Amino acid sequence: MVESRRGASHRTPRLTPNNHESARILVGDCVAQMATLPAESVDLVFADPPYNLQLQNDLRRPDDSKVDGVTDDWDKFGSFKEYDEFTHAWLKACKRVMKPSATLWVIGSYHNIFRVGAILQDLDFWILNDVVWRKSNPMPNFRGRRFTNAHETMIWASRDPGGKGYTFNYEALKAGNDDVQVRSDWTFPLCTGDERLKNSDGKKLHPTQKPEALLARVILSASRPDDLVIDPFSGTGTTGAVAKKLGRRFIGFERDPDYAKAAIKRINAVAPLEAPSIAPFVTAREAQRVPFSALIERGFISPGANLVDSKKRHKALVRADGAVMLGEKVGSIHRIGALAQGLEACNGWTFWHVETRKGLLPIDDLRAKVRAEMN
Amino acid sequence: MVESRRGASHRTPRLTPNNHESARILVGDCVAQMATLPAESVDLVFADPPYNLQLQNDLRRPDDSKVDGVTDDWDKFGSFKEYDEFTHAWLKACKRVMKPSATLWVIGSYHNIFRVGAILQDLDFWILNDVVWRKSNPMPNFRGRRFTNAHETMIWASRDPGGKGYTFNYEALKAGNDDVQVRSDWTFPLCTGDERLKNSDGKKLHPTQKPEALLARVILSASRPDDLVIDPFSGTGTTGAVAKKLGRRFIGFERDPDYAKAAIKRINAVAPLEAPSIAPFVTAREAQRVPFSALIERGFISPGANLVDSKKRHKALVRADGAVMLGEKVGSIHRIGALAQGLEACNGWTFWHVETRKGLLPIDDLRAKVRAEMN
DNA sequence: CTTGCGAGTGAATCATTAG
DNA sequence: ACTAATGATTCACTCGCAA
Numbered sequence: 001m002v003e004s005r006r007g008a009s010h011r012t013p014r015l016t017p018n019n020h021e022s023a024r025i026l027v028g029d030c031v032a033q034m035a036t037l038p039a040e041s042v043d044l045v046f047a048d049p050p051y052n053l054q055l056q057n058d059l060r061r062p063d064d065s066k067v068d069g070v071t072d073d074w075d076k077f078g079s080f081k082e083y084d085e086f087t088h089a090w091l092k093a094c095k096r097v098m099k100p101s102a103t104l105w106v107i108g109s110y111h112n113i114f115r116v117g118a119i120l121q122d123l124d125f126w127i128l129n130d131v132v133w134r135k136s137n138p139m140p141n142f143r144g145r146r147f148t149n150a151h152e153t154m155i156w157a158s159r160d161p162g163g164k165g166y167t168f169n170y171e172a173l174k175a176g177n178d179d180v181q182v183r184s185d186w187t188f189p190l191c192t193g194d195e196r197l198k199n200s201d202g203k204k205l206h207p208t209q210k211p212e213a214l215l216a217r218v219i220l221s222a223s224r225p226d227d228l229v230i231d232p233f234s235g236t237g238t239t240g241a242v243a244k245k246l247g248r249r250f251i252g253f254e255r256d257p258d259y260a261k262a263a264i265k266r267i268n269a270v271a272p273l274e275a276p277s278i279a280p281f282v283t284a285r286e287a288q289r290v291p292f293s294a295l296i297e298r299g300f301i302s303p304g305a306n307l308v309d310s311k312k313r314h315k316a317l318v319r320a321d322g323a324v325m326l327g328e329k330v331g332s333i334h335r336i337g338a339l340a341q342g343l344e345a346c347n348g349w350t351f352w353h354v355e356t357r358k359g360l361l362p363i364d365d366l367r368a369k370v371r372a373e374m375n
Numbered sequence: 376m377v378e379s380r381r382g383a384s385h386r387t388p389r390l391t392p393n394n395h396e397s398a399r400i401l402v403g404d405c406v407a408q409m410a411t412l413p414a415e416s417v418d419l420v421f422a423d424p425p426y427n428l429q430l431q432n433d434l435r436r437p438d439d440s441k442v443d444g445v446t447d448d449w450d451k452f453g454s455f456k457e458y459d460e461f462t463h464a465w466l467k468a469c470k471r472v473m474k475p476s477a478t479l480w481v482i483g484s485y486h487n488i489f490r491v492g493a494i495l496q497d498l499d500f501w502i503l504n505d506v507v508w509r510k511s512n513p514m515p516n517f518r519g520r521r522f523t524n525a526h527e528t529m530i531w532a533s534r535d536p537g538g539k540g541y542t543f544n545y546e547a548l549k550a551g552n553d554d555v556q557v558r559s560d561w562t563f564p565l566c567t568g569d570e571r572l573k574n575s576d577g578k579k580l581h582p583t584q585k586p587e588a589l590l591a592r593v594i595l596s597a598s599r600p601d602d603l604v605i606d607p608f609s610g611t612g613t614t615g616a617v618a619k620k621l622g623r624r625f626i627g628f629e630r631d632p633d634y635a636k637a638a639i640k641r642i643n644a645v646a647p648l649e650a651p652s653i654a655p656f657v658t659a660r661e662a663q664r665v666p667f668s669a670l671i672e673r674g675f676i677s678p679g680a681n682l683v684d685s686k687k688r689h690k691a692l693v694r695a696d697g698a699v700m701l702g703e704k705v706g707s708i709h710r711i712g713a714l715a716q717g718l719e720a721c722n723g724w725t726f727w728h729v730e731t732r733k734g735l736l737p738i739d740d741l742r743a744k745v746r747a748e749m750n
Numbered sequence: 751c752t753t754g755c756g757a758g759t760g761a762a763t764c765a766t767t768a769g
Numbered sequence: 770a771c772t773a774a775t776g777a778t779t780c781a782c783t784c785g786c787a788a
Contacts, residue, residue, distance in 0.1 A: 080496055110505040110530070114492025121455060121489065127763075129522045130485040132507050134560050141556060144545040147504045147596075150558035153528070155485070164765070170519040170778095180780070181516060183525035185509050185560070221522075291775095334775060343439045347776060429763050436759090437778040445761050486763060510760090515779040518764035523780080527761075565760055568783060583761050754788080760781095768774075 023240050023250040023267050027260045030232035030253035034093040037251070042097045043167070043227035044248075045104040046218055046239045048210060049090065052083045052112045072207065080115065087112075087119050090232055095123060097230070101165040103128065103222050107154045107210070117155050125157040128166070133214055134187040156222070167222055182221075188213045197236050197262055205262055206236045215242040223248055225278055237263025244270045247278045290370050292333050292348070292363070293322025298373070300366040307333070307352040310360060314340040316352065324352075333363070398615050398625040398642050400635045405607035405628035409468040412626070417472045418542070418602035419623075420479040421593055421614045423585060424465065425450040426487045427458045436517050445582045449630070455490065462487075462494050465607055470498060472605070476540040478503065478597050482529045482585070492530050500532040503541070507560040508589060512567075531597070542597055544696065550707040551668035551697020553723075557596075563588045572611050572637055580637055581611045590617040592668075595696045598623055600653055612638025619645045621695060622653050652678045652694045667708050667723070667738070668697025675741040682708070682727040685735060689715035691727065699727075708738070 026033045077083040094104055104125065106116050120127065131154040138150040158166045173182045188211050195212060197205040215238050223229060225247040231239040234252030236259055243250040244267055254260040272278075295301045296318065303320035316324040316336050326336045333348025341351075349367060353360040401408045428450055434442040452458040469479055479500065481491050495502065506529040513525040533541045548557045563586050570587060572580040590613050598604060600622040606614040609627030611634055618625040619642055629635040670676045671693065678695035691711050692700040699711045706714070708723025716726075724742060728735040 110492070110502050113505075114489045114496065114530075117485070117489025118493040127485050129524065130488075130526075130528070131522060132509075132526055132560065134507075138558070144549075144556070145503075145543055147506060147531075148556045148558040149504065151505075151507055151560050153505070155489075156522075161763090163763090168520060174519075181519070181523045183513070183523040183780095185507065185526050332775075345435070345439060345776085347778080349776075426761055427763090428761065430761095431763070434762060434764060435778090440758080442762070442764095443759075450761085484761060484763095486761085510781095512760080512781040514760045514762070515781090516762080516764060517778055519778055520764050521762090524762065524764095525780095564782080567760075567781095571760095579760085752788105755786090756784105757786105758782100758784085765777080766775085769772085 023244045023252075025234055025237065025240065025252045025254055025260045025263050025267075027254060027257055029255060031089050031093045033253045034090075034097055034230075034232065037097045037230075039096050040099045041228060042094075042230050043099060043102050044219065044223040044229045045094050045098060045102065045232070046215065046229065047090070047094070047104065047106045047232050048208065048235065049087065049106065049108065049112070049116070049233050050077070051109050051208070052077050052080075052115075068204075068207070083112065084115055084119060087116055088123070091116075091119060091123055091125070094230075094232065095125070095159060098159045100159060101167070103156060103158050103163075103166045105154055105156050105218050105222070107133070107152055109149070109152050113153045113155070120155060120157055124161060125159065126161045126163040127155060127157045128163055128168075129156045129184050130154065131156060132185040134185055136187055136189045137192075138190070154218075167224055167227070169221055169224075173221060186214070186217060191238075197266065206259060209236050210238050212238060212242050215239050216246065219243055219246050219248060225275075234263055235259050237266045240267045241270050245273055247272050247275070290367050291322065294370050295363065295366050296320065296322055298370055300369065301354060301363070305354065307354060307363065308360070309337075309340070309351055310353060310362075312360075316340070398619045398627075400609055400612065400615065400627045400629055400638050400642075402629060402632055402635045404630060406464050406468045408628045409465075409472055409605075409607065412472045412605075414471050415474045416603060417469075417605050418474060418477050419594065419598040419604045420469050420473060420477065420607070421590065421604065422465070422469070422479065422481045422607050423583070423610065423614075424462065424481065424483070424487070424491070424608050425452075426484050426583075427452050428484075428486050434517065442514075442517070443579075443582075447582060458487065459490055459494060462491055463498070466491075466494060466498055466500070469605075469607065470500070470534060473534045475534060476542070478531060478533050478538075478541045480529055480531050480593055480597070482508070482527055484524070484527050488528045488530070495530060495532055499536060500534065501536045501538040502530060502532045503538055503543075504531045504559050505529065506531060509560055509562040511562055511564045513565070529593075542599055542602070544596060544599075547694075547696040547698050548596055548668075550705070550710070551671075551694075553667055554707050554709065561589070561592060566613075572641065581634060584611050585613050587613060587617050588674075590614050591621065591695065594618055594621050594623060600650075609638055610634050612641045615642045616645050620648055622647050622650070648678050648695055651692060651700060653696075667699075670738065670741050671695065671697055675744065676729060676738070680729065682729060682738065683735070684712075684715070684726055685728060687735075691715070 108116055133152045133154060135150050138148055141148050191209045191211040196209055199205050219229060219242055226249060228249045229243040231252045234240060234254040237252060240250040240252045240263060252263060296303060301318055303318055305318045307316045307318060307324060316326045318324055323330050324333055324336050326340055329336060329339055333352055334346050337346035337348040337351040338344060349364040350362060352363050354363060428445055430444050436442060483491055508527045508529060510525050513523055516523050566584045566586040571584055574580050594604060594617055601624060603624045604618040606627045609615060609629040612627060615625040615627045615638060627638060671678060676693055678693055680693045682691045682693060682699060694700060698705050699708055701711045701715055704711065704714055708727055709721055712721035712723040712726040713719060724739040725737060727738050729738060
């Protein structure tokens, strides 16, 4: 059950694995609240900080109706310096609670994203991508003085330089994208219709509610089921709702009790998806390691057999110990494959084949059979 | 004639209005060279500074070939601090020579653009838009560890807060975009093929040459004929070549004499377009609907070409910005098509044709090709 | 003439584990 | 800490040449 807590009186949250209901909103300043979390406990951060918009005057549409812009107090900063200090503080708080393998996403517009990005770099985060959210239905530029502001920018960064060990569900994303790598520009419509939370008067409850589709792609890209996701500026709880739906644990931080209340109600109404639909995609990269010798031990290949490449230009002899020979040279399937081609490196699993009655069979297919046996 | 000058010995450049051949490259450090220009003399700045890529190791494709990355000395900086100082210096030099009405464009990637943007704001520039160049054919992510880095970011800023009085050819852009406002995300292919300058050995002359279509849209958006355009990091002279073609004056700055030499040769070979195809126009606001300028940007139709109807009863002149002219009247393909027939409305896509060796071709067929390119 | 195929390439912060 | 070994990995487009 989602619960709301005020103040910093509680200790370490009790977060049990496989409890998909462990989602909560902590009401208060995110920097103070994050201090209550243990260090290195978080897998993924998504942050939608105030944009520091600096709207000077009312903006009016051609029919003279007033555009309902962001004029809330939480978006007021006196200067870039003040905004930078604020940004520095919450990013540093995030860094403390992030696991070494964690990554962080921040969304913003040209008003604030350059400051956020520079501070991220100054704090020794490591930018992995900037990702553009292209809005399929942006608000036009009513004055005709600029290009239609049709996108927002997200920065995806790992905690430390080099950025190793982070989660990126490459194969799953690619499979869902007609087998083509997902690019750094994503197209989604704005959050409208039933998804947009409304006040009792029918007005939008929050000025910058993000679409769930955007959060779903973020969470599916960079986390796994049961991971802990946090959102320092939780607002109406979009991140929490999507995290819960996708079987991730969640902690949100929100200063405004009304937003927090709405978020709790919203998250409570979410039913997590069934496990199979969110189960991690087991890929070759993540699968249990099967050494080449296992193919011999299991009888899929006999010592003394020959390996050939797909065009039968090279032939290697299989030794009983799992090494292979090409002429006088002995080595791994990878090293000998590289040697055969005169290359620095080679994936022996895809390079080498065995001859069968039905033609050439990549030894990678035999590895798949061994893996199946092991499960 | 384009000329190259070394050092800072010359005085104020003599730049006569309506002299479309007044394009020059000054060889040397751009900050030192800009100091030789008078204050408040420039209308438009386009800058493609070093990105500070910080590449560590070499990268290989799946076929083990090596990726030809940017390893030039001019992209090496010791630290963010050093890069920031460099950025601060050239932006400040730009600000001095900019007219109060001038605007500046900077292009970059996530490696540097956040620092550039923050420094722009610190220097009291006023960001008008960030514009995303979506690459239709980016290099993939070979290791499958990130999203395909498929875009670069441009920042468009006016010299002073409030940003009043700057040039934005809203009507022409809209007319060239089938009567829809141009958005902040632009799609263009990389600079390849004949447009890409090559060394005598057939290798690319410059590692980061930008496509002319991108520069054309920048210059058409934010300047007028005879305006003075400068480029602090002129490289192979793309900005100068496009500026000359579009009837703008140009001064480029380039440290490397070899690049400067190639740029001069390139710019000398450019013939300015005829005046009618680039003349600014002002119309009442019009409303209608679908991108004609893409056909020009992609090279399917040349500025100055004629469109005709299927029976060759009407003929319209194609402008560089994507609007078309019939007599004195300027507007979108739809509006001008309607005007030609004395009708209220017209679908310009099916009405207008281009003449080819094989006969008349509806421009809608060309649109289909562009669509195919963009997918 | 067109079509097909193989090679090449573009601003890229592009790995993890065992020893 | 480091080195060495293992192993995973590409999209859109252009050009040249063969068929």
